[in-house]
Amino acid sequence: MTPISFATGHDGQTAAEPAYPMARTCPFDPPAELARLRAENPVSRVRLWDGSSPWLITRYEDVRRVLSDPRVSSETDRPGYPIQSEALRIGRVFTRSFIGMDDPEHARYRKMIISDFTARSTEALRPVVDKLVNDLLDAMERGPRPVDLVEAFALPLPSMVICHMLGVPYPDHDFFQSCSRALLDTTAGSDAAARANDELWKYLTGLMAVKEAEPTDDILGRLAQRYILTGELSRDDAVCIATLLLVAGHETTANMIGLGTLALLEHPEQAAEVRDGDTAVVKSAVEELLRLLTVLHSGRRRVALEDIEIGGVTIRAGEGIIAASESANRDPSVFESPDELDIRRDANHHVAFGLGAHQCLGQPLARLELQIAYPALLRRFPDLHLAVPLEEIRFRDKMVVYGVQELPVSW
Numbered sequence: 001m002t003p004i005s006f007a008t009g010h011d012g013q014t015a016a017e018p019a020y021p022m023a024r025t026c027p028f029d030p031p032a033e034l035a036r037l038r039a040e041n042p043v044s045r046v047r048l049w050d051g052s053s054p055w056l057i058t059r060y061e062d063v064r065r066v067l068s069d070p071r072v073s074s075e076t077d078r079p080g081y082p083i084q085s086e087a088l089r090i091g092r093v094f095t096r097s098f099i100g101m102d103d104p105e106h107a108r109y110r111k112m113i114i115s116d117f118t119a120r121s122t123e124a125l126r127p128v129v130d131k132l133v134n135d136l137l138d139a140m141e142r143g144p145r146p147v148d149l150v151e152a153f154a155l156p157l158p159s160m161v162i163c164h165m166l167g168v169p170y171p172d173h174d175f176f177q178s179c180s181r182a183l184l185d186t187t188a189g190s191d192a193a194a195r196a197n198d199e200l201w202k203y204l205t206g207l208m209a210v211k212e213a214e215p216t217d218d219i220l221g222r223l224a225q226r227y228i229l230t231g232e233l234s235r236d237d238a239v240c241i242a243t244l245l246l247v248a249g250h251e252t253t254a255n256m257i258g259l260g261t262l263a264l265l266e267h268p269e270q271a272a273e274v275r276d277g278d279t280a281v282v283k284s285a286v287e288e289l290l291r292l293l294t295v296l297h298s299g300r301r302r303v304a305l306e307d308i309e310i311g312g313v314t315i316r317a318g319e320g321i322i323a324a325s326e327s328a329n330r331d332p333s334v335f336e337s338p339d340e341l342d343i344r345r346d347a348n349h350h351v352a353f354g355l356g357a358h359q360c361l362g363q364p365l366a367r368l369e370l371q372i373a374y375p376a377l378l379r380r381f382p383d384l385h386l387a388v389p390l391e392e393i394r395f396r397d398k399m400v401v402y403g404v405q406e407l408p409v410s411w
């Protein structure tokens with residue numbers, strides 16, 4: 001990588017703005033360059049794929065401050081908003097949902113589904129998740145070895161759970177997983193992204209029409225009956241919500257299961273603690289893996305609505321901001337030896353689920369799935385190990401959600 005000088009002045013601008021996201025050198029760590037910025041130039045300009053140069057915020061306290069500040073906007077349409085890729089610019093169905101809106105509009109939509117994602121509603125799903133986990137592990141046990149853990153377990157589990165909650169037929173998983181992959185691939189061309197966007201749009205529009213005609217007891221069914229048919233929500237807006245939930249509901253957790261399992265396999269003593277430990281150990285391990293791996297690894301994107309001062313730098317109204325949660329979660333002033341996996345540390349103030357108005361709606365669900373999945377997998381296969389050398393594992397560097405492409409394992 002070209003050496004970067006940080007010698008310039010008070011506005012955080014550097015002689016050469018580093019391209020963001022930067023390249024990783026270790027698959028379990030964010031790019032080393034982030035640590036340098038955090039220490040030397042914590043609020044600085046970076047250059048994005050489209051030539052724009054938003055501000056990158058790398059310190060934990062500053063990231064929290066930005067994400068809780070009502071003077072920053074999440075509206076993807078605003079000039080200056082640092083959009084992550086061409087595919088997401090085109091994938092309007094996704095960015096047009098409430099994750100890309102500000103309050104009060106954002107809160108109005110979020111409220112329509114929030115009761116399905118409370119800690120209590122999620123806890124009620126425990127028997128469903130337990131059964132799905134057991135069934136998937138049974139199938140793995142019966143099947144050939146080695147097996148790709150992503151295909152056999154990490155991806156199906158959250159996909160089945162979100163399908164169950166939304167009322168989306170799981171047999172359609174190849175279709176919606178491939179659309180979702182195209183939308184979250186930062187290297188996808190406009191044609192592939194537009195195709196994925198249109199196909200998913202058509203599919204979910206058709207499904208919403210069915211749910212309007214025939215009531216079903218699931219999230220999309222309730223959206224149709226309570227909000228579309230009463231005129232409070234257009235079918236198009238319901239489709240945007242459905243897309244967000246379907247995509248966010250499976251990609252993130254799937255990658256946490258895949259990459260988290262790999263991290264545990266690389267630390268066998270800690271894997272054994274997760275396998276044999278009580279609920280408190282498992283909960284703590286899940287928070288630590290969320291912190292360490294921060295699979296949404298390219299920052300939370302915002303744009304300033306007013307001039308705001310962060311870390312001594314004035315960010316002007318209309319300028320883009322990237323609050324680098326992947327860097328905040330490795331801030332040594334908050335987490336001791338931040339690059340080490342320590343499942344016993346108190347990590348639950350991490351920002352892997354974001355913060356503020358847009359803090360992850362599905363976090364109780366993600367936690368439930370991860371708290372069940374890791375120990376169940378390790379108990380079923382106490383001898384679980386990688387079936388190829390670590391160097392052969394391919395990582396998802398260019399995807400919006402980081403993780404492993406596949407994880408060949410045996411036991």
Ligand code: HEM
Pocket residue numbers: 074098099100110162244245246248249250252253256295296300301351352353354355357358359360361362363365366
């Ligand atoms: C380990 C798994 C997960 C991680 C790491 C994760 C991470 C995040 C993060 C960082 C945000 C904030 C986005 C921002 O500030 O711009 C977010 C938002 C969101 N997540 Fe998750 N998520 C996970 C699982 C889920 C699941 C299972 C669902 C279920 C549907 C979900 C649904 C959402 C929704 C709807 C939002 C938008 C919230 C809003 O804008 O108000 N997530 N997630």
